[in-house]
Every structure is written in C-alpha cells, then in structure tokens.
Amino acid sequence: MSNGFRHHMFICSHERSPEAGRECCAAKESLELIKAIKSAAKTEGIPNIRVQKAGCLGKCEKGISCVVYPEGTWYTLTGEENIPDLLEHLRTGQVAEHLRMQGGIE
Numbered sequence: 001m002s003n004g005f006r007h008h009m010f011i012c013s014h015e016r017s018p019e020a021g022r023e024c025c026a027a028k029e030s031l032e033l034i035k036a037i038k039s040a041a042k043t044e045g046i047p048n049i050r051v052q053k054a055g056c057l058g059k060c061e062k063g064i065s066c067v068v069y070p071e072g073t074w075y076t077l078t079g080e081e082n083i084p085d086l087l088e089h090l091r092t093g094q095v096a097e098h099l100r101m102q103g104g105i106e
C-alpha cells in the first residue's frame, strides 16, 4: 500500500453550530470515540495501522462516519461498544458487517 499502512481508518470529527440545521459527528461524541479507538489500538500494539480524525466525510446524517482503507469500507459508529469490531478490522481486515453504513455511500 502506498501510504505504508496496512489499514488506515478515518473518523469524522466535524462540528457544526446547533443553528446549522444539519447533523454533525462531533455532536455524537466522535472525538471521544476517536481517542478511545486510538488508545485501544495502541494498547493492543496493532502494527502498521493508523487511526485518524477527519473533517466532514459528507455522510453527516449517517454518522458517526468512518471509512477504512484500503477496502474503502464505510461504517456508522455509535460509541465505544464498536471498538472490539473496529480493532478486529484493523488487525485482520475482517469487516464488521453490522456496522456498515446503510443506504449506500454514493
């Protein structure tokens, strides 16, 4: 893989004001979740992966939005209960089917 990582996970941390009239992932506590995933991945010592916060990924109503490369798998995250499945994806490439973003990602 060209970026040198086996898996590269991006999670939206975009924040909007309440008046913006559109949902945002930060309001669903995505920043806290990103920190928890990073910390768990570090504790497990999973090599050659990166977990990174991203700006708006354009799927705001389906967030917390997350995409994992190289597979290009989109997830809707709900909280720390997702961490074991996400770590499994980072470790083995196994997709967590029940977390897949629903309704298409186009």
Ligand code: FES
Binding pocket: 012, 013, 014, 015, 023, 024, 025, 026, 055, 056, 057, 058, 059, 060, 061, 063, 065
């Ligand atoms: S605010 Fe998270 S995808 Fe747009």
